Amino acid sequence: MANYFSIFLVILTVASGLIWLIDAKVFAPKRREKFAQANNGKALPEGTELPIPYVVDTAQQIFPIIAFVLVLRSFLYEPFQIPSGSMMPTLLVGDFILVEKFAYGLKDPVARHKFFDTGEPERGDVVVFKYPDNPKLDYIKRVVGLPGDTVSYSGKELFIKPACPTEKECAKEYKVERDFLGKFEYQGRPTPINQFSEQLGETSHDILINPRKLDDIRRYHEQVNTKIGEWVVPEGHYFVMGDNRDNSEDGRFWGFVSDHHLVGKAVAIWISFEFDRASDSFLPRWIPTGVRFERVGGID
Numbered sequence: 001m002a003n004y005f006s007i008f009l010v011i012l013t014v015a016s017g018l019i020w021l022i023d024a025k026v027f028a029p030k031r032r033e034k035f036a037q038a039n040n041g042k043a044l045p046e047g048t049e050l051p052i053p054y055v056v057d058t059a060q061q062i063f064p065i066i067a068f069v070l071v072l073r074s075f076l077y078e079p080f081q082i083p084s085g086s087m088m089p090t091l092l093v094g095d096f097i098l099v100e101k102f103a104y105g106l107k108d109p110v111a112r113h114k115f116f117d118t119g120e121p122e123r124g125d126v127v128v129f130k131y132p133d134n135p136k137l138d139y140i141k142r143v144v145g146l147p148g149d150t151v152s153y154s155g156k157e158l159f160i161k162p163a164c165p166t167e168k169e170c171a172k173e174y175k176v177e178r179d180f181l182g183k184f185e186y187q188g189r190p191t192p193i194n195q196f197s198e199q200l201g202e203t204s205h206d207i208l209i210n211p212r213k214l215d216d217i218r219r220y221h222e223q224v225n226t227k228i229g230e231w232v233v234p235e236g237h238y239f240v241m242g243d244n245r246d247n248s249e250d251g252r253f254w255g256f257v258s259d260h261h262l263v264g265k266a267v268a269i270w271i272s273f274e275f276d277r278a279s280d281s282f283l284p285r286w287i288p289t290g291v292r293f294e295r296v297g298g299i300d
Contacts, residue, residue, distance in 0.1 A: 006109040009070045016066060019059035023052070033221035074109035075101055077265065080128060080138065087140060088248065089195060089206050090126065091266075094273040094288070095295060097140075099128045103265035112260065121146070121238055121262065124203025128297055129240070130261040133254055140266060141250050141257075144200065145231065145239030152230045153252060155207050156245065158198075163233075176200065180238075184208055203228060205300045210246040221255045231256075238262075266299050 026266045031050050036042060052060075079132045082095040091097065101107075102128075106116040112130075121127055131137040145151040148163025150173070161173035178196040185191065215229075223231055229252075233239045237256035242248025251257070272295035273288035 007075065009066065009073065010110055013063070013066045013070050016059040016063040019056060020063055023056045027056075028052075040172075046103070049278065062220065062268075070109065073101075075106055077101060079270070080140070080266075082140070082286050083246060085284075087126070087142070088186070088208055088244045088247075090243045090299065091269070092140075092272065092292075092295070093138070094275055094292070095269050096271045097266050097299065098268045098270055099264040100267045101264040103267075104262050114259075120259075121265070123201035125206065125268040127238075127240065128266055129255075129257045131254075131264065132257060132261060135261065138263065141237050141240035141242050142200070142205070142246070144241045144251070147233050147235045147237060149233045149239065150231065151239045153215070153241075154229050156211075156215065158241075163178040178207065203242065203300060208244045208246070213246040215246075216253075219253050221251070221253055223255075238283040268298050269295050271296065 031052075035050060060141045073109065077098045078101055080097050080099055082091045082093055082097065085093055085131075102118055104121060105114040107114045107117050123143055123146055125143045127143055128138055128140045129167060131139045144158065145160065146163065150161040152159040152161075152173070158176040159173055160176060162207045164170040176198060178198040180197045181197055182195045183190045184195040192210070192212060194211060198205060198207050198208050217228055219230055221231065222228065226232060231239055231251070233256060236259050238259075239251045240257055241252065272292040274284060274290040274292055275287075276289050
């Protein structure tokens with residue numbers, strides 16, 4: 001859906017711009033010439049404008065606005081809404097976030113070919129990307145594994161063996177440390193889910209673990225020459241996971257995110273709505289019940 005909107009913006013911007021340009025170069029001079037012929041060669045008085053066709057007037061009005069939106073959305077920042085709880089507690093359903101489009105390179109808004117490189121994801125970044133199995137869908141997860149890393153997930157513990165910078169310099173596998181914070185509370189109610197503080201690279205963030213739910217290893221993505229629950233990240237790809245570890249359809253189940261599918265880095269929550277409505281309410285569930293102003297700010 002987001003890509004269709006990008007295509008629509010490009011078409012509308014180009015069409016309105018061409019209408020304005022063609023009229024300025026071809027038809028506007030003809031209108032002034034007709035005016036002069038009808039008025040015995042008198043030029044159009046300074047400061048006055050001839051009536052212009054409705055289509056041309058509309059194009060002139062919308063082109064600057066549409067062009068600004070296209071540049072802003074394609075190359076700077078794009079808003080997204082969080083539709084599920086896979087990134088809880090970092091992101092909640094109803095959070096509206098800003099995604100920095102230029103964080104990992106500038107891409108054209110239609111074919112998504114990168115034409116200018118500005119950086120690469122770091123371990124711990126929260127990224128928006130096109131779901132590899134269906135690029136029409138946008139997903140949001142946290143980067144866990146970088147190209148060349150070996151990532152393992154077993155017994156609800158995360159292990160990482162960083163890529164070797166050289167053949168002689170290889171770091172050992174380590175368990176990602178986490179500290180227990182207590183039971184997670186959501187909408188004022190405690191849950192049976194445990195909340196931990198985890199450190200990924202330079203990023204400290206919270207995750208959720210449900211001790212009652214078994215890891216669904218039967219659905220894990222299988223990679224040649226690796227054991228179940230272990231993945232070696234290919235070059236140009238990244239391994240991502242949700243912060244809500246037992247309620248996230250992430251890289252453990254479908255593999256890796258290529259650089260081509262990256263949309264950008266989630267950097268801030270600009271507004272957050274509550275949808276805590278009783279099931280017997282006559283109002284639609286999409287109507288907010290409140291605003292969580294305390295959630296507005298940067299994303300860890």
